[in-house]
Amino acid sequence: MAACDEWIINVSMGSFCWVAADKSRRDSARHSSFWSSSPGCGLSGPRTGPTNYLSHLFLSPPPLLRKPGSHADGAVTSQTTQGGTMASDVAARVALKEAEELALSLSDALNSGNEQEAVQLCQRLSKLSVPVCVSIDSQAYPQDSIRLRVGVEDAQSDTDIPLNVLVSPDMTIAQLKEKINLDFGFHPSLQRWVIGKRLAQDRETLHSHGVRHNGDQAFLFILSAKAAHLHLHQHKQEQDQQRLDSIMESMQLLPRGPAKGGEKTADPLQYIPPSRPKHVPPAPPAPPCPRPKPAVPAKPQMRWSCPICTFLNKPTRPGCEMCGEDRPDDYQVPDSYQPDQQEVLRIQLESLAVVQYEEAQREERERNFQSLLATEDKNLIPNATEADCPICFSRLEAEEGVVLRECLHTFCRECLRATVVNSLEAEVSCPETCDSKLLDREIKALLTDEEHQRFLELRLSIAESRSEHSFHCQTANCRGWCIYEDEVNEFHCELCQQVNCILCRAIHTGMNCKDYQDDLRIRAENDQAAQQTKQMLESLLQNKEAMKCPRCDIVIQKKDGCDWICCLMCKTEICWVTKQARWGPNGNGDTSGGCRCRVDRKPCHPNCQNCH
Structure with missing residues (x-):
């Protein structure tokens, strides 16, 4: 074998192999048991397993070519083991070569539409048991x-x-x-x-x-x-x-063997081992070849x-x-980052957008404040959008309805006016199922002057009936009344100019209280109608067909319906079956007193018929 100590690296598509520099060494290497052909490159080193070719390329010197049976660094190669490995490699390469030829033939048969040949090729290919991928071109x-x-x-x-x-x-x-x-x-x-x-x-x-x-x-x-x-x-x-x-x-892959015309192919990269055996004479230098530029780091x-x-x-x-x-x-x-022109433009636009947004917010707050002031000056707030009245179900265009201030529910004017006129309470609740009340300015704007005056009188009468120390003037059709204290015994009405005795609850001008009560007792004994009325009321109370109001002590009677009744004088809610107030002293919802119906899911009486 010709003496040569220069080695050429052939690189392409991720595979690296060592190639002898002159033809004589390549020819002898093909017959060596230490070397085998690699598709797409020259001669490769002994295959001892999976190799990281990149690290082998730059970190390890190329192996020296030796004759069959020679030893490298004292290592002995077994010819028997090597022969069995070569036989199995040859059989695998033959099967793979046959599979490649069958796959190409199958592709041609499918392209030409030859069905019988395609079936035969598929059967032969399946016997080889090799991975195959079929796809459309x-x-x-x-x-x-x-x-x-x-x-x-x-x-x-x-x-x-x-x-x-x-x-x-x-x-x-x-x-x-x-x-x-x-x-x-x-x-x-x-x-x-x-x-x-x-x-x-x-x-x-x-x-x-x-x-x-x-x-x-x-x-x-x-x-x-x-x-x-x-x-x-x-x-x-x-x-x-x-x-x-x-x-x-x-990287470019170089062809194996001499180029056309008998000239040698130029190698892109040359590697010279650091040390060479003394018995190997130096070979003539290879022609210089350009080195590939190193990859630019990211x-x-x-x-x-x-x-x-x-x-x-x-x-x-x-x-x-x-x-x-x-x-x-x-x-x-x-700190070293320099934004490009597009980023600078984006940052400027973002800053401008922030300024515009803050300016728009300030203007919106100013408009909202002016709108709030204008709304506060109005007694009735009209609806800004279309809505439906939940009472009469009529369609309300913008500015036709009324929006309540407390709950923002929308109604038509006629329904709200009827609600106020027909109310028997001092405070008018929202017609919807909420706890909000109509404000006095809203009630006054909905009613006429006469209706508003009657509503105020109704409020006075309700306040009088619910007050514990109230006294009404005994003159017929007189609206005067007062709230008295314990040491006061007389009430001088400013409307009818009469003096009322609070102790006797009557007007007895020219008579003291004792003379008036004696005279009243004598007239009651002689008044047969009064006696019959008194007996009838006592009979109703005894038979539990009537009861006295627990607050104002007048006699009331249930007509029909559920067990909830309301005193006409003091407006106290009463439970008929238990003959006591429905709620405690704090009014509706107070379960600290009253009949305590449905507290802990228990009725107030076994015969309770819904006292609400």
């Missing part, structure tokens, strides 16, 4: 590019973001995911495609989903990195692997990754450009 699909309309959405967004993507019908979903990853930075594991109301799978093509014309629609849902179990370390590893693949794809990543959709945003963005998620609190814009 891209030439069978329409060659025109299509603008696909994509709606992008994630779990945080309310509406989808429209997007136009240039695709081809033969593109698979996996290729489409990779395109979105390269263009927008969304990892394929975060993408879920829905086309034609169906979840698309990676091996399916766009043509199979009916994407054939410009404007066809698809939907892309972006998962969060947490939901897809995608970690930042894994994402960086995949980016490094893609960068390494792009570097290896840029710039340090200054963008911040969104914790929801993993999109890489510019440092100055306060939120994610895709999903709107806030920037992490621990992230700080690098």
Whole structure:
């Protein structure tokens, strides 16, 4: 074997192999049991298992070629083991070669439509039990590019973001995911495609989903990195692997053997081992060849990754450009970062938008304040929009109804006026089922002067009946009344100018209280009608057909209906079956007193017929 100590490195598509510099060494190496041919390159070293070719290329010197049976560094090679390994390798290569030929023949048979030959080839190919992938050639699909309309959405967004993507019908979903990853930075594991109301799978093509014309629609849902179990370390590893693949794809693979015309092929890279055996004479130097330029290292990543959709945003963005998620609190814009022109314009527009927003807020607050002042000057607030009266169900146009101040319920004027006129209470409640009351200014604006005067008189009478120390003038049709104290015994009415005796509850001018009571007793004994009335009332009370009001002590009687009755004088709510007040001293809803009906879900009496 010719003496040669120079070695050439042949690099292409991620495979690295050592090649002898001259032809004589390559010819002898083909017959050596230490070397085997590698498709697409020259001679490779002994195959001892999976090898990281990149580290072998730059960190280890090339092995020296030796004759069959020679020893390297004292190691002894077993010819028997090596022969068995070579036999199994040869058998595997023969089966793989046959499978390749059958696959090519099957492709030709399918293209030509030869059904019988395709069946036979499939049977022969299945006996080899090798992995096979069958796909339709891209030439069978329409060659025109299509603008696909994509709606992008994630779990945080309310509406989808429209997007136009240039695709081809033969593109698979996996290729489409990779395109979105390269263009927008969304990892394929975060993408879920829905086309034609169906979840698309990676091996399916766009043509199979009916994407054939410009404007066809698809939907892309972006998962969060947490939901897809995608970690930042894994994402960086995949980016490094893609960068390494792009570097290896840029390297050129040299053909094996001499070039046409008998000239040697120029090698792109030359490697000289640091030491050479003394018995090997030096070979003539190889012609110089240009070294490939080293790959430019990637710039340090200054963008911040969104914790929801993993999109890489510019440092100055306060939120994610895709999903709107806030920037992490621990992230700080690098001091050395210089924003580009687009970012500077965006920051200026954001500052201008903040100023405009604050100005709009100030103007809106001023308008609201002026509107509040104008509303306060009105006794009745008209409705600003169309509404329906809940009482008469009539349609109310704007400015036709009335909005109550306390509860903001809307009614027509006629219904509110009727509610006030027919009310028997001093405070008029909202016709809706709420606890709000009509204000005095609203009541006065709804009623006429005469109706408002009667309403005020009704309020006075109710206040008189509910007061414990009230006394009404005994003159017929006189409206005068007073609230007396314990040491006062007489009431001088300013309306009728009569003096009323509070002790006797009568007017007995010219008589003292004793003379008046004696005279009253004598007249009652001689008045047969008065005696009959008194006996009838006593009989009703004894038979429990009537009762005395627990507050004003007048005799009241139930006509019909439920057990809830109301005193006409003092307006006290009374439980008929228990003959006592319905509520406690604090009025409606006070269960500290009264009949305590339905407290702890128990009726006030076994015969209670709904005392409300």
